[in-house]
Amino acid sequence: MAELTQAGAQLEAAAERTARRVERAWGWAMGAIIALLLAVMVFTTLHWGMQPPSSVESIDSTRLQLGGEFSEANLGTSVSSNGAVTVRVLAQQYAFVPKCIVVPADTPITLRAVSADVVHGFIVQGTNVNTMVVPGYVATLSTRFAQPGEHRMPCHEFCGVGHQGMWAHVRVVAREQFPFEQAAKAAVNCER
Amino acid sequence: MQDLEDPESLEFTSLLIKPQNGCAMHLEAPAAVLDASPNGEALANAKALGPADEQLGVAQIVARGPRGAIVLAALSVGVVIALWVAFYLFVFLPRGTIG
Numbered sequence: 001m002a003e004l005t006q007a008g009a010q011l012e013a014a015a016e017r018t019a020r021r022v023e024r025a026w027g028w029a030m031g032a033i034i035a036l037l038l039a040v041m042v043f044t045t046l047h048w049g050m051q052p053p054s055s056v057e058s059i060d061s062t063r064l065q066l067g068g069e070f071s072e073a074n075l076g077t078s079v080s081s082n083g084a085v086t087v088r089v090l091a092q093q094y095a096f097v098p099k100c101i102v103v104p105a106d107t108p109i110t111l112r113a114v115s116a117d118v119v120h121g122f123i124v125q126g127t128n129v130n131t132m133v134v135p136g137y138v139a140t141l142s143t144r145f146a147q148p149g150e151h152r153m154p155c156h157e158f159c160g161v162g163h164q165g166m167w168a169h170v171r172v173v174a175r176e177q178f179p180f181e182q183a184a185k186a187a188v189n190c191e192r
Numbered sequence: 193m194q195d196l197e198d199p200e201s202l203e204f205t206s207l208l209i210k211p212q213n214g215c216a217m218h219l220e221a222p223a224a225v226l227d228a229s230p231n232g233e234a235l236a237n238a239k240a241l242g243p244a245d246e247q248l249g250v251a252q253i254v255a256r257g258p259r260g261a262i263v264l265a266a267l268s269v270g271v272v273i274a275l276w277v278a279f280y281l282f283v284f285l286p287r288g289t290i291g
Contacts, residue, residue, distance in 0.1 A: 007248055007251075008247060008248055008251050011248065011251035011252055011254070011255045012251060012254075012255075014255040015251065015254040015255040015257075018255060018256065018257035019257065019258075021257075022257050022258065022262060026262075026265070029266075029269075030269075033269070033273060036273075037276075040280065048289040048291075049289065049291045050289050050290060050291055051290075051291050053290065126287065127287050127288050127290075128284065128287045128288055128289065128290045129288075129290055130290075141290050141291065142290065142291040143288055143289065143290045143291070144288060144289065145288065146288060
């Protein structure tokens with residue numbers, strides 16, 4: 001009986017050692033996974049300059065149509081003197097203005113969107129362009145459309161009874177087909 | 193050999209587990225299940241001996257470590273991480289960068 005008790009004690013000690021070894025190995029494995037995920041995030045941020053859309057710039061939503069950056073004539077795609085392409089979009093119940101955005105492919109583009117009333121959503125399907133448009137703030141993000149094509153751009157934040165009808169389109173055209181000169185003078189969209 | 197699909201035919205086997213520094217537990221399970229388990233052999237040996245040896249048999253099993261739990265946890269975490277990596281490589285990156 002004494003031998004059995006001794007054997008039992010030895011086995012219990014072995015069980016404890018095994019448990020400690022397993023827990024230590026599991027801890028290392030979890031640490032490695034966390035390190036991998038952090039490394040991927042850091043690499044994505046540094047290598048591609050990827051970051052969440054910024055919405056820290058404020059604007060008076062009640063005076064958007066009265067002039068300034070988001071007046072009607074400025075809505076659409078414009079090219080500044082340094083060649084930067086900027087798309088300005090106004091979201092309001094229940095439409096985006098302009099309804100169809102035209103942009104050149106394979107070109108850095110800055111998207112700036114504002115809301116004239118309530119919170120809207122801004123998503124370009126098939127891309128990572130996705131942000132909320134909060135009244136009082138300018139939602140800004142930079143992207144590049146690799147290929148020419150047509151993307152749908154629905155409002156994806158419930159904004160009222162007409163929400164389901166709030167759609168726009170993004171038409172990506174080849175660089176040589178994009179009217180850079182015209183866009184340098186006035187904002188362009190699919191219709192003008 | 194008992195048929196695991198037919199509960200009526202199952203013959204239950206009792207084991208008393210009494211760790212030195214823990215609460216005693218009474219384990220009851222169909223003998224066929226115990227025999228079919230990876231540790232079935234050790235349990236069968238324990239059953240063939242007396243109650244004191246039963247404890248020893250259980251202690252032997254515990255000393256080998258929670259192999260089933262490790263396999264299950266590793267598999268579950270592996271599936272989650274594999275899905276994350278697959279989404280990152282084949283969905284997130286092809287959709288382009290934003291800044």
